Amino acid sequence: MLSTRKTPVLITRRQPGDQHRTRRSLGAARQVLAKFAAAAATTMAVLAALLVGGSSAALAAGGHFVPGATEASWDGVVATVSFREVDVEVEGGVTTISVKVTADVNVVCTQGESTLNIRRSATALDVTDYSISDDGAVAGTARLPLEVRGLLVPGYSCVTRHLSVTAVLEDFWTGATLVHRA
Known part of the structure; x- marks a missing residue:
């Protein structure tokens, strides 16, 4: 069947x-x-x-960044971040700090009656070991190459209307963090 x-x-x-x-x-x-x-x-x-x-991390529980001693700037090519961390107690006299910088840029480009509003951003990251002074302080300056692309339009006149730079600092051994906006 x-x-x-x-x-x-x-x-x-x-x-x-x-x-x-x-x-x-x-x-x-x-x-x-x-x-x-x-x-x-x-x-x-x-x-x-x-x-x-984790003995180093346990010893470094009091480490913290000083907000008033932190500066961030960007010249269009290089971002520069200066900082200070205090009360750092890490074995070996060296600590590792991550610096992440973001540049946010708003430009207005015009050509005759045509207007373009452009917002672009870029981020750079640097991780470096810094020496700890005898008084438990870490002072440092990080210089990071940072290029924000797409801010110029051929044939248009462009003017920067707003620029903000944000730096995020993190000490890997103490756990200290700081977000600084300029």
Whole structure:
């Protein structure tokens, strides 16, 4: 007796290079997974080391940035951030500070009766070790190359209407953070 039930059937035809392509894509997937696993293992090892041997972080609990001693500027090419951190007690006399600077720029460009309002921003990051003075202070100046693209339009006259510079400071060992807007 014949069955009238529909049964899906997948019919494929392999081309000579198909098997090789499958192996290559599986190999690429394995490489991605291996890199992910290695990154996860490294991250876990660093976190474990900080938790188990975190004596430096425990000693540095009082470290903090001085807001009044922080300045941030941008000259169109280089962002400069000056800062001071006090009450730093880290073994080894050196601490690691991350400085992230963002420049937000608003320009108005005109050509005859045509007007363009353009807002652009760019961010730069620097992570550096700084020496701790005998009195537990860290004074530093970070200079970061920072280019904001798209502010000039050929054939238009452009004028900067607003510029803001934001610096985010973080000491990896003390946990101190500061956001400074200029």
